[in-house]
Amino acid sequence: MSYVEEAVLFAFAQQTQVGILSLPSTPADTGIVIAVGGPQYRVGSHRQFVLLARRLAAAGYAVLRFDYCGMGDSSGAAKDFLSATPDIAAAIDTLHAHAPQIRSTVIWGLCDAASAALLYLQDTQDARVTGLCLLNPWVRSEASLARTQVKHYYTQRLMQRSFWTKLLSGQVAWGALKGLAKNISLSAAPTPSIGLNKLPFQQRMAKAWIDFEGGILLLLSGNDYTAKEFLEYAGTDSAWSEAFQHPKLERHDLAGADHTFSNTLTQASVENLTLAWLATAKHAARINDGVEA
Known part of the structure; x- marks a missing residue:
């Protein structure tokens, strides 16, 4: 048309x-x-x-x-x-x-x-x-992003042999594991309960x-x-x-x-x-x- x-x-x-x-x-x-x-x-x-x-x-x-x-x-x-x-x-x-x-x-x-x-x-x-x-x-x-990263990035990364090889050789900082721990903590955070008008x-x-x-x-x-x-x-x-x-x-x-x-x-x-x-x-x-x- x-x-x-x-x-x-x-x-x-x-x-x-x-x-x-x-x-x-x-x-x-x-x-x-x-x-x-x-x-x-x-x-x-x-x-x-x-x-x-x-x-x-x-x-x-x-x-x-x-x-x-x-x-x-x-x-x-x-x-x-x-x-x-x-x-x-x-x-x-x-x-x-x-x-x-x-x-x-x-x-x-x-x-x-x-x-x-x-x-x-x-x-x-x-x-x-x-x-x-x-x-x-x-x-x-913050919580939803953390859950997504844990499930779709960190979980797959931890299953890879190359990650542990780099970690043990010092090529990957231990800070990466701290980041994982932080994301796991955030992902478990419940949605706050607040008033109907402030959903x-x-x-x-x-x-x-x-x-x-x-x-x-x-x-x-x-x-x-x-x-x-x-x-x-x-x-x-x-x-x-x-x-x-x-x-x-x-x-x-x-x-x-x-x-x-x-x-x-x-x-x-x-x-x-x-x-x-x-x-x-x-x-x-x-x-x-x-x-x-």
């Missing part, structure tokens, strides 16, 4: 945000907002978001990728994913304003953009959002995930510590105990993929899986004359 790309400006808190709208000639009922993860702007690593937006637009989906305040071409002070809710809300408003045919929105996010998408829902319960595409969600804490962001993410009635597409890289850390965290924290039983969860593990799916094959896989999931309409609320069926 043919589509056009245009820059759009939208205001938020006296700041100007910049986005790129990819608009098909006849948009589907569902539109996609691509949230940005990490300190980067709307293009993404190796032009990932550009390529994804164009592929989705060619398939008939209106897509908006945008810069948070303080990043790229948007004005204001830089912020992190914990403060991105107003930016995402403004982007969804803008997408619907420029493509009034859209009846629902999917948020697509990699790394801490996936986290921001969940936090947005926990903050707003925005009924317009009927689907989430989450890739390698960010749940980093750690990871538990707020879990609550949004479990309460969400729309569809969730989860894509995990096989060669990525962020993905491994997410699985470790979700497997040990009680707040996440029901997450993988979500009735509308579709999960794919991409063996060999790195954090940003940087090679051509894995990039294409992400695009294909996203399109296939959108086509099933598992993400969409069943709406008839404004009444959810």
Whole structure:
């Protein structure tokens, strides 16, 4: 399908945000907002978001990728994913304003953009959002990082003969073993129990995930510590105990993929899986004359 790309400006808190709208000639009922993860702007690593937006637009989906305040071409002070809710809300408003045919929105996010998408829902319960595409969600804490390092680095390293040879020969400092001991101690630390209004962001993410009635597409890289850390965290924290039983969860593990799916094959896989999931309409609320069926 043919589509056009245009820059759009939208205001938020006296700041100007910049986005790129990819608009098909006849948009589907569902539109996609691509949230940005990490300190980067709307293009993404190796032009990932550009390529994804164009592929989705060619398939008939209106897509908006945008810069948070303080990043790229948007004005204001830089912020992190914990403060991105107003930016995402403004982007969804803008997408619907420029493509009034859209009846629902999917948020697509990699790394801490996936986290921001969940936090947005926990903050707003925005009924317009009927689907989430989450890739390698960010749940980093001191304890979760330690658990991941112990399981996926230190355990394998201790099984290698070369490690002990270097240790006994003085090529590896005994400080490495002290680092292991410290990580084991940190990995055993429980999540602090605090008031409902001061939950750690990871538990707020879990609550949004479990309460969400729309569809969730989860894509995990096989060669990525962020993905491994997410699985470790979700497997040990009680707040996440029901997450993988979500009735509308579709999960794919991409063996060999790195954090940003940087090679051509894995990039294409992400695009294909996203399109296939959108086509099933598992993400969409069943709406008839404004009444959810």
